[in-house]
Amino acid sequence: MRVHIGSDHAGLELKDHLVAWLAEQGYEPVDHGPFVYDALDDYPVFCLRAGEGVAADRAQGLDSLGVVIGGSGNGEQMAANKVPGIRAALVWSEQTAALAREHNDAQVVSVGGRMHTIEEMTRFVEVFLTTPFTHDERHVRRIGLMADYERTHELPPLPESARPGSAGVGDA
The missing domain is CATH 3.40.1400.10 (Sugar-phosphate isomerase, RpiB/LacA/LacB)
Known part of the structure; x- marks a missing residue:
């Protein structure tokens, strides 16, 4: 190597x-x-x-x-x-x-x-x-999100759970 x-x-x-x-x-x-x-x-x-x-x-x-x-x-x-x-x-x-x-x-x-x-x-x-x-799927997916952003400079969409007004967001 x-x-x-x-x-x-x-x-x-x-x-x-x-x-x-x-x-x-x-x-x-x-x-x-x-x-x-x-x-x-x-x-x-x-x-x-x-x-x-x-x-x-x-x-x-x-x-x-x-x-x-x-x-x-x-x-x-x-x-x-x-x-x-x-x-x-x-x-x-x-x-x-x-x-x-x-x-x-x-x-x-x-x-x-x-x-x-x-x-x-x-x-x-x-x-x-x-x-x-x-090569776990979650790690491959996350690296892909970064690579896509590096190439396009477009932010990935927020997951439903992170959107304002979603159940569970900000709940104590």
């Missing part, structure tokens, strides 16, 4: 560690940078490329996922999520890493380099990469 990786300066140490770890585990890492420490770097430059790499691979039918890393991982996740078709999830535990794949079929994981140890973050990435999507 190919794994596209991008980070900011705060994630550089973890990125370099993960590139080596991924290769040791039999993955094909694709490093989108940065390659030197620059406290003023602009993380979208690297994270957008990681997301684009995953999207391009998947469009060609290749097995590919991505990892983006920052100080908190928030901005990096937001950048990767701007790539059409990419679902990037910020994870902070093994459980959130697994659920990102099982329920959301996320293709990119975002971790905060200042939030956890290298060992913890490596484990989060490992869980993410090895957890399959469940």
